[in-house]
Amino acid sequence: MTLTESQRDALVELLNIGFGRAGASLSKLTGQRILLEVPVVDIHPVAQLDASLRKVGAGNVASVHQVFSGPVGGDALLILDPQAASTLKELLTDEPALPLELDASSREVLTEVGNILLNACIGTFGNLLRVPMSFAVPDIDVATLRTVVAKLVASGDAMRYALVVTAGFKLRDASVTGYVVIVLTVQSLTRLLIAVEEWVVREERLS
Amino acid sequence: MTERPDDIATVESAMLEWAQNHGDRGVFTTDTSLRIKSWNSWLGIATGLSPAKAIGQPLLELFPSLAERGLDQAYKEALAGQVKILSHSLHRYVLPSATGEEQMPQRGQISPLTGKGRVVGTLTIVEDVSERMATERELRARIAAAERARLTAETASRVKDEFLATLSHEIRTPLNAVLGWTQILQSRDFDKETVRRAIEVIDRNASAQLTLISDMLDMARIATGKIRLEVVDLDVATIVGSAMDAVQPAATAKDVVLTAEFAPNLPTVRADRDRLLQVVWNLLSNAVKFTDPGGRVIVGAAASGNAVCLTVSDTGHGIPAQFLPQVFERFKQADASSARRHGGLGLGLALVRELVEMHGGTVKAESPGVGQGSTFTVMLPVTRADAAAAPPLAAASASMPTLGGIRVLVVEDEPDAREILVQSLTDVGAAVTAVTCAREALAALRDDGNTHTDVVITDIGMPDYDGYSLLKELRKLPEAQGGRVPAIAVTAYATVEDRRRALEAGFVAHIAKPFAPKRLIATIARAVAARSA
Numbered sequence: 209m210t211l212t213e214s215q216r217d218a219l220v221e222l223l224n225i226g227f228g229r230a231g232a233s234l235s236k237l238t239g240q241r242i243l244l245e246v247p248v249v250d251i252h253p254v255a256q257l258d259a260s261l262r263k264v265g266a267g268n269v270a271s272v273h274q275v276f277s278g279p280v281g282g283d284a285l286l287i288l289d290p291q292a293a294s295t296l297k298e299l300l301t302d303e304p305a306l307p308l309e310l311d312a313s314s315r316e317v318l319t320e321v322g323n324i325l326l327n328a329c330i331g332t333f334g335n336l337l338r339v340p341m342s343f344a345v346p347d348i349d350v351a352t353l354r355t356v357v358a359k360l361v362a363s364g365d366a367m368r369y370a371l372v373v374t375a376g377f378k379l380r381d382a383s384v385t386g387y388v389v390i391v392l393t394v395q396s397l398t399r400l401l402i403a404v405e406e407w408v409v410r411e412e413r414l415s
Numbered sequence: 416m417t418e419r420p421d422d423i424a425t426v427e428s429a430m431l432e433w434a435q436n437h438g439d440r441g442v443f444t445t446d447t448s449l450r451i452k453s454w455n456s457w458l459g460i461a462t463g464l465s466p467a468k469a470i471g472q473p474l475l476e477l478f479p480s481l482a483e484r485g486l487d488q489a490y491k492e493a494l495a496g497q498v499k500i501l502s503h504s505l506h507r508y509v510l511p512s513a514t515g516e517e518q519m520p521q522r523g524q525i526s527p528l529t530g531k532g533r534v535v536g537t538l539t540i541v542e543d544v545s546e547r548m549a550t551e552r553e554l555r556a557r558i559a560a561a562e563r564a565r566l567t568a569e570t571a572s573r574v575k576d577e578f579l580a581t582l583s584h585e586i587r588t589p590l591n592a593v594l595g596w597t598q599i600l601q602s603r604d605f606d607k608e609t610v611r612r613a614i615e616v617i618d619r620n621a622s623a624q625l626t627l628i629s630d631m632l633d634m635a636r637i638a639t640g641k642i643r644l645e646v647v648d649l650d651v652a653t654i655v656g657s658a659m660d661a662v663q664p665a666a667t668a669k670d671v672v673l674t675a676e677f678a679p680n681l682p683t684v685r686a687d688r689d690r691l692l693q694v695v696w697n698l699l700s701n702a703v704k705f706t707d708p709g710g711r712v713i714v715g716a717a718a719s720g721n722a723v724c725l726t727v728s729d730t731g732h733g734i735p736a737q738f739l740p741q742v743f744e745r746f747k748q749a750d751a752s753s754a755r756r757h758g759g760l761g762l763g764l765a766l767v768r769e770l771v772e773m774h775g776g777t778v779k780a781e782s783p784g785v786g787q788g789s790t791f792t793v794m795l796p797v798t799r800a801d802a803a804a805a806p807p808l809a810a811a812s813a814s815m816p817t818l819g820g821i822r823v824l825v826v827e828d829e830p831d832a833r834e835i836l837v838q839s840l841t842d843v844g845a846a847v848t849a850v851t852c853a854r855e856a857l858a859a860l861r862d863d864g865n866t867h868t869d870v871v872i873t874d875i876g877m878p879d880y881d882g883y884s885l886l887k888e889l890r891k892l893p894e895a896q897g898g899r900v901p902a903i904a905v906t907a908y909a910t911v912e913d914r915r916r917a918l919e920a921g922f923v924a925h926i927a928k929p930f931a932p933k934r935l936i937a938t939i940a941r942a943v944a945a946r947s948a
Contacts, residue, residue: 236485237505274498301504306554312547316502316522323500331497342529343498 209369209397211251218404222332223247223373230328234321238300244325245376247388254368254391258357261372261387265289270308270315271356272322274346276330279339280399282368283360283391284330286322286375287353288384293318296377296384308350319348325375329388337403360391369397435466441510441541444528449474449490452536461541463513480511489525493537499525503548509541520544585627589620625929630762633693636910637769643911644687644773648798651684651691651716651723652677658695659714662703670708673699678717682797690770691795697763698727698791705789706731722776723797728790734782742780743768771795818936819844821943826856826873826885827905832928836872836905839932845939853880857888860897868897869943872935875906875917882906883920890921901942905930 211219227244234242252260270293272286288296294305297314300321305314323346334341349356360370373388392400434442434455441458445451454469462469464477474490475482481490484506489499501509501523509523522544528536596613599605605613636642659673666673684691695714702712710730717724734742743764764780771778775796782789823845827833833849840847848868850856860868871889875882882904892898904917909927917925923945924938 233488297504303504304555306551306558310554311551312544313502313504313551316500317504320500320502320505323498327492327497340496340532342496342527345498345524345526346500 209251209253209394211249211401214408215401215404216249218408219249219371220247222336222404222407223249223329226328226332227325227375230325233324233328234300237324240379243378245378245383248374250372250374251397252370252372254361254370257360257370257372257389257391258354260370261287261353261357261389264353264387267352268308268350269353269356270318270348270350272319272326272346272348274323274326274330275344276341277344278334278341280333280337280341280392280396282393282396283363283389284326285356285360285389285391286318286325286386287356287389288318288386290350292384292386295382296321296386299379299382299384315348315350319346322346322348325386325388329373329390333400333403336407337399364391365393368393371397440543442538443469444536444538445474445490446536447494447534449494449537451477458510458541461512461519461543462510463516478510490537493525493527494534496527496529496534498527501525503544509539520548582631586624589624589627592620593617593624621929630766632909633766634762634769637766637773641910641912642773644690645911646685646687646774648683649686649688649691651681651725651795654686654688654691655695655714655716655725658692658699661696662699665700666703666712669703669706671703671706672711673703674711674713676713676715678715680718681716681723682718684723684774684795685798686774686795691774694767694770694793695725695727697767698793701763702727702729702731702789702791705729718797719794721797722794725793725795726790728788730788732789733785733787734780734789735785736782739780739782743778767791767793817843818939818943820846821869821939822846822867823848823939824856824859824868824871824900825849826851826853826871826877826882828852828874828877832874836935839935840872840939842932843936852877853882853885853888856885857892860889860892860900868900869946870939871897871900871902872905872939873902875904875908875913882917882922886921901946903935903938903942905935 224246227247231242231244250260264287268290270288270290274284276282276284290308293308294314297303297305297311297317301313301317303313305311308314326346327343330341330343368391371388371390371392373390375386375388377384377386435453436456438455438457441461442453442455443451443458444453451469451472451474454464454466456466458469459465469477475487481487486501486506486509489501493499503520503522506521506523508518508521510521512519520543522542524540526538526540527534528538596617600610600613633642655675655677659675663673699712699714706712706729712727712729712731715724715726715728768778771793776794778791778793780789780791818840821844823840825833825836825840825847827836827849828851833851837847837849848859850859853873856871856873860871871885873882873885877885880888886902889900889902890898901923902921903924903926904922905926905928906913906917907928908917914925914927923942926935926938
């Protein structure tokens with residue numbers, strides 16, 4: 209399955225609305241101006257996720273994982289390389305970060321940020337699809353990307369797709385890049401894409 | 416076996432009761448209008464509000480600080496189905512502590528409670544993170560301490576490297592002059608003037624190297640606590656005078672004017688004569704070294720309370736402000752680059768501080784800045800009136816005595832050292848017999864019959880029998896065979912301890928190698944005079 213140009217454009221636009229909301233919450237929370245850059249969206253079979261995220265690095269990554277359920281269900285993750293994770297924590301809190309494995313405070317802040325971002329993305333889809341969605345409590349893991357992906361692959365149907373959204377945070381003249389990964393079944397993804405196209409038609413009619 | 420529904424209900428209510436009374440975190444629920452429905456006893460302790468007082472109250476009215484910190488929004492979103500994480504770093508706390516108590520650091524989590532597919536209320540869990548904060552603080556402190564230790568070690572290692580480079584340069588430079596000239600002198604015969612000049616160069620360079628090595632050894636002795644002061648009451652003016660005499664040639668050669676300004680009637684100080692001289696000499700030669708031709712160095716001494724205040728001011732290069740705090744540190748020179756203009760190991764001022772502090776005094780450096788000269792001030796405690804028993808030592812007489820007719824027995828195993836002794840003593844008229852070991856010395860004394868030996872000069876470190884054994888054997892001889900002849904130790908065992916040991920063993924004097932012939936001659940003259948008196 210691949211995205212058509214118009215599907216991709218529409219998804220970017222929708223996610224951008226969600227990112228705008230997430231940025232606003234984070235700004236309010238931290239008292240500093242936080243912008244989320246326009247996201248870049250891609251779609252891959254879940255089995256190829258490892259390859260498509262290779263740029264994150266071979267070492268440990270921080271991954272905030274949240275399960276969502278309802279008529280459309282799946283896994284949502286925010287993945288940050290350790291440097292980005294530490295930088296983000298320091299920029300948000302003004303506290304020096306320790307290595308992630310040792311720093312429960314850092315992990316907690318990243319969990320909160322990941323939760324805000326993932327809620328914004330998934331919440332947008334929920335609104336769009338007009339279906340109720342419920343969220344599990346997010347957790348954070350520090351492990352290699354391979355481990356993270358292996359867990360995802362093993363946790364469900366192999367015929368699933370991953371929306372990979374590149375998220376750039378801009379704050380205090382710095383830029384930190386993270387990756388939002390939303391894993392959906394073929395059925396959920398199909399429903400989502402249909403809903404996206406309907407949204408485009410609605411929007412066009414309105415304009 | 417199937418469970419009956421009432422069993423399940425019993426277990427569930429027991430679990431709720433456990434969470435209510437024994438949980439290690441705060442748990443409370445609200446309905447969709449955010450009215451509190453349950454409130455466990457942990458929260459009762461943490462907030463000072465008992466379950467009876469909290470249950471039924473509207474949450475946001477009971478805790479206005481929630482809305483003030485934007486947490487009403489989190490509850491709104493929870494009612495819309497979202498889970499909210501409240502990290503300690505971004506929120507500090509969820510619920511305020513009981514009035515008057517220090518705020519407990521907390522983290523929290525707000526979840527929607529759903530039933531039959533719709534949200535029926537919220538569940539909030541609050542945790543105390545004090546312990547975690549303390550652990551992380553400790554970790555940060557340890558990481559910072561490790562980082563500081565690493566930096567200190569790196570600096571120390573760099574300073575040591577610089578010092579070794581300087582040391583090797585400073586030790587080689589005078590050797591170069593000494594070896595160069597000795598090789599030239601050996602190559603053929605030169606006229607008297609050239610030989611005199613060569614010897615002067617050799618002498619100057621060897622002396623410079625001796626100073627370097629003495630400084631280094633002194634510093635090492637101080638570092639290992641092996642230096643002891645022989646304190647007596649001293650007249651500061653006399654000491655400063657001797658130091659000025661020693662530095663004068665260098666000052667003259669550089670066209671630097673050396674002047675003294677002493678207040679009258681200075682009190683005496685309790686100090687070790689040689690060490691105080693070393694302090695003043697170091698400060699003076701340092702001042703001369705860093706003052707350009709045409710400049711001035713002024714030494715002042717004045718009483719100041721219970722101390723004598725000694726100042727050495729110069730019109731020299733001055734000290735950069737950022738280097739001032741480090742001038743008394745070991746191996747430090749403002750310019751440690753290989754292109755630096757001034758020689759030396761950077762030990763002189765470190766020695767000054769160590770020695771002054773050993774005397775119970777203080778030393779400080781001041782400079783208005785680069786190019787504006789500097790002033791070193793030493794404060795030395797004065798002799799207390801009740802301790803002022805001994806009169807101050809007078810400066811040694813400068814005139815060179817002769818040893819005409821005095822018979823000296825020299826015991827030295829090392830040929831070059833022996834030759835220097837013989838040469839310098841014969842030059843002033845002594846009759847010298849030189850032997851290479853203790854055995855020969857005893858034989859010579861027994862054999863010299865009627866021509867009695869007046870004084871024995873002996874090395875300490877010799878193969879087979881050392882100087883101490885020789886002295887012991889010597890004292891066993893009858894008086895007619897020299898059993899009571901005065902003995903002087905001339906040795907490279909040059910510490911204060913060695914000196915003490917030699918004097919205790921019965922040597923009338925201890926002279927450190929390399930020695931100034933003038934001093935040896937004066938000592939011999941004194942020893943012989945004392946015996947005949």
